[in-house]
Amino acid sequence: MIKGIIDQIECDIAKIEMEDGHTIEYPKHLLPSEADVGDVVQISGNVITVDKQATKKRRREVDKLVEELFED
Secondary structure (H helix, E strand, O other): OEEEEEEEEEOOEEEEEEOOOOEEEEEHHHOOOOOOOOOEEEEEOOEEEEOHHHHHHHHHHHHHHHHHHOOO
8 A cells, every 4th residue: 555645636637646756647536535635645556545644644734834934
């Protein structure tokens, strides 16, 4: 099982940035209905699942970085 982050969803294609930095494209219909840009996903063959816990953690980390960036 490999992990990635949904980088873009355009038309019928989802672009997923993998842990090693390369991007792969999957048909949007293979994504779970709740999947959204920024979600951490696990991929096993053609089965893609959203890792909700990893997504929450990543969003908290990004929010913290943005907050630090805009501190006075």
